[in-house]
Amino acid sequence: MAGIKEVAEEAGVSTATVSRALRGLHHVNDSTRAKIIAAAEKLSYPLTPSTANTASGRTNSVGVVAPYISRWYFSQVISGAEQALREAGLDLLLYNFSQMKGRERLFQHQLLKGRVDALIVISLPPTVEEFDSMLSLGIPIALVGMEHEKCASVKIDDIAGARSATQHLVNQGHKQIGLMSGRPDDPFNFSVPQDRRKGFMQVLAENGLEWLPQREVHGDFTMHTAARAMDDLLARPNRPTAIFCESDEMAMGAMQALRRHGLKAPDDISIVGFDGHEMAEFSELTTIEQPVQLMGEMAAWSIMERLRKPNIDPPSLVLPTTLVVRNSTRRISPEEA
């Protein structure tokens, strides 16, 4: 296996010069550099040797931590981050933090330790201790979909998004509006469902609409539980004419349940979702789109910036959402309402 020594020999220089040349440092003669690059290519020597780690203390890779990696939202963010990181020549280490048992959890920061130069944490604060242990790594952290004073963050305004979804329903004449929200006993203290619920309630109140607790059902942000929750809601009296679902997947679950009951959106009930899931278009679902992939990219950029200048303080970005009106919501007449 060709190492830096072989390359040095081939180019007729010292290993130190090879190291400098390949990393684009100053004070290397252009012709020398050319020779070295030629030698490196010939021996297919890597531009960033993996073993550089030990000597330099930098790993040239960043960790991405997420509770799920195959769900739409997460895979989009990861994809965005991957692109930005690879462009910058950084490797991406993937860490899924959902199913680990207690004892292993205790070791989390030790897993990460020394393996990554920075961390991107997607949308779920683990327990406080776990989070502290991440902070204690002393490396830059960028949060996606959350905020924390000590970390950079990229997120949307969930309250505003929920507001415009709800306002859309109100504008269309709906007065009896239901809510499909996250479980109150969510295992994670996740702010997203809370914020989306808050925005919803604000708009109801501002428009003088009465809120009936029996118009709310809960899901866990998947289609499956949402469909079941919807069954439940449909069985209750005072059926709403429209429903705001805190995620597109839940909205699609709701629509599925509707169909099972011989009902249809928007004819029988209007449905608005949240996220901009790729399948929302297929379902003709009205929704609030968020720039998911972009959020991953920006998180990556933000940590790379901080890797360059460790002293700037971590930026907090809020990206815009867009109401996309499709065919799952409709205007209703005053008599219907």
Added chain:
Amino acid sequence: MAGIKEVAEEAGVSTATVSRALRGLHHVNDSTRAKIIAAAEKLSYPLTPSTANTASGRTNSVGVVAPYISRWYFSQVISGAEQALREAGLDLLLYNFSQMKGRERLFQHQLLKGRVDALIVISLPPTVEEFDSMLSLGIPIALVGMEHEKCASVKIDDIAGARSATQHLVNQGHKQIGLMSGRPDDPFNFSVPQDRRKGFMQVLAENGLEWLPQREVHGDFTMHTAARAMDDLLARPNRPTAIFCESDEMAMGAMQALRRHGLKAPDDISIVGFDGHEMAEFSELTTIEQPVQLMGEMAAWSIMERLRKPNIDPPSLVLPTTLVVRNSTRRISPEEA
């Protein structure tokens, strides 16, 4: 930062013993090991130090290479692999190989070089040269969705899957059956579309059904292009009574197009997909399910096995698919056919 030296001091032993104890090697007294583990935990010293790389030559991580990482199929496989690898204490390095420019491509194996102990390559053979350069790394490689004599592989029988999808349509009385297939000018020499097409044609021939080339349209395995292709097909004469789509996403695109034209599956045209996409249930799509996540897990296991015993030859696994009948296909009467 606590290193092996600190742990050694704390435990009152040498660094060599710490190294041995923490990696579970033989010839370490139980009580010594206990002391060392305690010291390590106290100083939050990682079980598998990242810098072990240099000295041992092993990186304790495997690379996952995929052309996309946010598409459903790929994210599922990655998720499965991640679980299996993490359980075994291996890190997962993610490499997306789609958008890289020519010159960078040339450097691919150099990117990987020395960074991973093994490779899992998902569903797309890059160019032959790129593949050769991966092989030349001299590390175990597991393929998902493809085969190669020198690599382990985990796949399904695409021909058989396509056969049972098509047979299902035939069994329901369809005689004029259309095909939504991959682009013939696919940038990758991807065997999946070819195999699925082959299975389809076999069943048609076996049942003495005539094949009309104008019943075939092409997509790129996404909803979007499929919808457009479907528009095209619907505009042609001799409209088929059923269509086999080579992927669920294409099937959903087709159904979307159908709706736009005021048509509906299965009433106007029966649609059968392929993959077992999570949204297939929502769409009530009849499909061929493949155990996607499991394929990722098995690929991981297979390389870990080979990491242990380098001399066994790479296993080639074929996992079963299942026909799941939902509501996008229906039996038609002889008069209709």
Added chain:
DNA sequence: ATGAAAGCGCTAACAT
């Protein structure tokens, strides 16, 4: 079963 010491392949500090 444990320790001492010689690397692993590279980078960094110091020469020149």
Added chain:
DNA sequence: ATGTTAGCGCTTTCAT
């Protein structure tokens, strides 16, 4: 601008 020489933090002989 380039070479020399210590390390980096760990693993792995080889002793004991």
